[in-house]
Amino acid sequence: MPYRHYWITSTRIVTPSAIISGAVEVKGGKIISVVEGDTWQRKARSKHIVDYGQAVVMPGLIDVHAHLDDPGRTEWEGFPSGTRAAAAGGITTLIDMPLNSVPSTISEETLKLKTSAAKGRIFVDVGFWGGLVPENAFNASSLERLLDAGVLGLKSFMCPSGINDFPMTNSSHIKEGLIVLAKYRRPLLVHAEMQQITNDWENIDDAGNPQSYATYLKSRPASWEEAAIRELLTVTKDTRAGSSAEGAHLHIVHLADARSSLELIKEAKRSGDRVTVETCPHYLAFSAEEIPDGDTRFKCAPPIRDTENKEKLWAALLDGDIDMLSSDHSPSVPELKLFNEGNFLRAWGGISSLQFVLPVTWSYGRSRGISLNQLVSWWSEKPARLSGQDLKGAIAIGNHADFVVWEPEVEFELDDNHPVYLKHRSISAYMGSKLAGKVLATFVRGNLVFEEGNHAPFACGVTILAK
Numbered sequence: 001m002p003y004r005h006y007w008i009t010s011t012r013i014v015t016p017s018a019i020i021s022g023a024v025e026v027k028g029g030k031i032i033s034v035v036e037g038d039t040w041q042r043k044a045r046s047k048h049i050v051d052y053g054q055a056v057v058m059p060g061l062i063d064v065h066a067h068l069d070d071p072g073r074t075e076w077e078g079f080p081s082g083t084r085a086a087a088a089g090g091i092t093t094l095i096d097m098p099l100n101s102v103p104s105t106i107s108e109e110t111l112k113l114k115t116s117a118a119k120g121r122i123f124v125d126v127g128f129w130g131g132l133v134p135e136n137a138f139n140a141s142s143l144e145r146l147l148d149a150g151v152l153g154l155k156s157f158m159c160p161s162g163i164n165d166f167p168m169t170n171s172s173h174i175k176e177g178l179i180v181l182a183k184y185r186r187p188l189l190v191h192a193e194m195q196q197i198t199n200d201w202e203n204i205d206d207a208g209n210p211q212s213y214a215t216y217l218k219s220r221p222a223s224w225e226e227a228a229i230r231e232l233l234t235v236t237k238d239t240r241a242g243s244s245a246e247g248a249h250l251h252i253v254h255l256a257d258a259r260s261s262l263e264l265i266k267e268a269k270r271s272g273d274r275v276t277v278e279t280c281p282h283y284l285a286f287s288a289e290e291i292p293d294g295d296t297r298f299k300c301a302p303p304i305r306d307t308e309n310k311e312k313l314w315a316a317l318l319d320g321d322i323d324m325l326s327s328d329h330s331p332s333v334p335e336l337k338l339f340n341e342g343n344f345l346r347a348w349g350g351i352s353s354l355q356f357v358l359p360v361t362w363s364y365g366r367s368r369g370i371s372l373n374q375l376v377s378w379w380s381e382k383p384a385r386l387s388g389q390d391l392k393g394a395i396a397i398g399n400h401a402d403f404v405v406w407e408p409e410v411e412f413e414l415d416d417n418h419p420v421y422l423k424h425r426s427i428s429a430y431m432g433s434k435l436a437g438k439v440l441a442t443f444v445r446g447n448l449v450f451e452e453g454n455h456a457p458f459a460c461g462v463t464i465l466a467k
């Protein structure tokens with residue numbers, strides 16, 4: 001799009017207050033006016049106009065949880081393929097997780113490796129979470145340097161991450177992290193599963209056909225999530241009690257358990273704790289009962305649970321108890337999925353989904369009555385707030401012109417002919433499904449980065465560093 005100053009028009013523009021028929025004026029990468037009705041036509045007379053008819057114009061999606069594995073494991077994904085897929089799926093910003101790249105992003109130096117790897121190779125805007133690990137947790141100045149260098153917050157694990165240079169943290173590490181983060185007003189994101197020694201776990205070998213999904217599900221019960229969340233909420237409260245400040249913001253990533261774990265989070269919110277929670281499309285789309293034996297595309301942690309749990313997740317999302325959605329796009333090479341043996345206990349865990357999260361959320365959500373405004377809240381507004389992106393996440397004057405233009409009514413088959421920009425299409429659990437919601441175009445800060453199957457010829461995404 002060679003225009004610096006132009007108008008986008010449609011009969012369905014999703015603004016914070018209403019869905020309007022009208023136009024959005026873009027200049028220098030920002031939204032400079034939003035006009036309802038057709039009075040804009042006079043103002044726009046000498047300007048370029050892009051008419052999207054009845055397609056929906058929404059803020060671009062902000063994915064706060066994606067593993068792009070660059071640098072160091074680019075055979076798994078990488079910035080170019082990952083951000084092209086994001087653009088094709090209407091995601092205009094993504095925040096990259098600190099693990100699965102080599103090295104992990106746990107210091108100022110390793111963040112620099114990330115930003116250099118991203119330079120000139122990203123099609124959407126990319127920010128970074130830093131890692132809170134035992135190595136840096138007790139070293140406040142090292143954490144401060146990492147935060148000063150621009151990570152948007154920190155992320156840690158309460159169980160083994162599967163990555164050698166990203167060990168798990170215990171509550172003392174987490175406490176140290178929270179104290180530093182409170183000063184910076186940035187969040188701590190936690191993978192909340194804590195291994196419990198249970199009878200189920202001890203019996204896993206007897207119970208255990210490793211090709212059966214039920215075996216895997218039993219190996220990571222909901223009690224692991226519950227135990228981790230209980231401990232995290234306690235540490236967060238303790239940290240707040242010890243300081244005069246407001247206290248750090250705790251964000252629980254990829255909640256799968258909609259029962260006891262969710263109740264703990266609701267209770268903490270009611271008591272005024274700064275806690276938010278995300279879940280992911282795969283927990284809303286799939287259920288344990290339907291996962292075929294040996295189909296390790298569906299393996300992730302925490303695991304996809306039963307149908308009733310899935311319905312409870314939807315209810316929590318609709319009630320506002322779950323704040324937002326993220327992809328947790330965590331790909332690998334197909335070999336690590338062990339498709340030949342179909343062994344759920346040994347295969348790499350992680351769902352590949354980045355390009356499909358909008359149609360997946362919509363396809364499974366529309367029968368449950370979700371609205372376009374709710375989609376925007378879960379995928380743009382709340383993620384913008386979590387990641388500190390004041391100029392993103394809403395179609396409002398002064399904000400970045402980040403848009404997804406899409407047709408909710410158009411259905412398509414995610415078959416072998418469908419263009420997929422991710423590095424490995426075969427590992428995605430969504431291949432073979434029929435979805436609704438076709439992305440027509442994606443704009444990042446006014447730049448048309450994707451339209452009708454074509455990407456912009458140059459990678460105009462920028463890295464986002466906190467100041």
Ligand SMILES: NC(=O)NC(NC(N)=O)C(=O)[O-]
Nearest residue numbers: 067161162300301330349350
């Ligand atoms: N090393 C990983 O990418 N882990 C990820 N894997 C999943 N979710 O199965 C995650 O986010 O925990």
Ligand SMILES: [Zn+2]
Nearest residue numbers: 191253254301
């Ligand atoms: Zn995780």
Ligand SMILES: [Zn+2]
Nearest residue numbers: 065097328330
């Ligand atoms: Zn993850």
